[in-house]
Amino acid sequence: MSIDPRRLLVFREVGRGGSLAAAARALGWTQPAVSQHVQRLERDLGLPLIARTGRGSELTGPGRLLMRHAEAVAAQLDAATAAMSDLAGLRAGRVRVAAFPSASATLVAAAVASVTAAHPTLDVRLTQVEPEEAVALQVRGQCDVAVTFDHVDRRRSADAETVPLLRDPLLAVLPPDHPLGGHARVALADLAGDRWIAGCPRCSRQLVDSAAEAGFTPDIRHRTDDYVVVQSMVAAGAAVAVLPRLALTASRHPDVRVVPLDHDPYRTVSASVAATAVGVPAATALLEHLRRAAAALS
Template identity: 50%
Template sequence: MTSIPATGPDDPSALDPRRLLILRAVAQAGSMSAGARALGWTQPAVSQHLQALERSARTPLLLRHSGGVTLTEAGRAAIVHADAIAAHLDAASREVAELAALGAGTVRLAAFPSALAVLVPPALERLAATSGVEVRLVEAEPPEAVELVRSGDVDVALTFGYAESPGVPSDLRGVGLGTDPVDVVLPTTHPAADRGDLRLADLADDDWVAGCVRCREHLVACAATEGFTPRVRHETDDYVVVQQLVARGLAVAALPRTALAAYRHPDVATRTVEGLGARSLHAAHRAGVERVPAVSALLGALRRPARGGTTRTRTGAGA
């Protein structure tokens, strides 16, 4: 694969686009001197450029006469394309500048359900208030979300991790978005629901409903520290389903507060217990993308104190 390209930039017969633009400026100005003034250069500089351009064109592009220059047929042909090049160059500069200034751009964000419900909406609201960045959302649990980042299908993935399992794989980069304490969820009728000094071990004989693999592993690990192995009867990621099961008295569960902020069943009680720890929240992305303004803005919006559940502060009726 050492083939030489058909017409590379070093092709002697290829025209230098910058010199075409100089030709254009001169043609518009009517003379090399006027063109040079418009470009902020001296006249010999422009003259040399155009001589070089004509040398590579192997034909005169303009006729010099007292009072200025006029285009030859070849010069007119070149100018047509120079105009188009100038237009595209201008468009490219404007579009890129707009992306750089946060006036445009879209970021694809993958997030797990509770984050999507609680963390993301206020962040998007802030983002929309201060920029023209658009965000496309994809719901995905951390493993899939990470894979979407790796494949380039999304730019940022909201993930979580526990002490024993990192939230951001080593081949990606990420920023921490704080911790999300895990609480115990009990039926309101559960004897331990009102217990003053509740410990995790107090629930060693209960049936449990667990979530994703890592959540269950975390639960099991915490329980092991407390000296028991939880009986996991049911498995579901869905925090609504979990609470429905708990409310019916079918099991107890451990849910992060974010999930509880997204949805809270009236017939469950939540208790903070020692030894259940917290999950850490992360925004994972490929190295380098954090320098993209739109991504950086989204990360910044996510990092703001989004605590406060789903309450949206808006103009309107106060509390």
């Protein structure tokens, strides 16, 4: 025994209207079509549901019991329709974003502020993690949008839709009295004799690889992925560093000298949307506000 949901809802209209004719008018159908659906439902269940009378139709005992279930099903469908309408209209919904520190402090903060201003009832949640962990969160279904970076212009090979947001230039950060601090540009090889501060593992690899291409091995004395600490160490004359522009936008020490590097190296900042969030209005809205924030920073 099974109940066809469509026939159940047709039967509900008969019960509510008190006749096949009233149900036909409510549904915009012909009366024979309504009668056919009710008869098939009765055959499916093996029970009489409607007794035809001179005044129309009356529900039988089984019909009255089924009517209560039909009303409950209709109420649940109405609630589901309302919930989907709220999600589609951005009156409800949740989007979880994971981003690395300098992006969190700049473009993500701006995007979260603007999207929640436009849609105050959206539930937007940020987790600050490095790119590898952001991707891992997305793979585990714990993140809808991951903001990550690569030091080459490429798209991540993953089960996600990836959208480049901006190119983030890498800049030399020098002590205030460094002899190259006043130059318009500096080559990485010109800093071969300096002591260095290295950042996160991915950034450290990029520094070592770039230095090798420039013909030297950097003398790394300090390691920290906190760009505030990096700048404080540089300002104190302890070492030099290379930082992305986003980090300097988020927090700039007044005593460091920032000089562009030859060949204009950069990292590509991207947003990847989990396959389960593609097309979901909340995630789509956040991505659009990330694009706007990135354009403002470019």
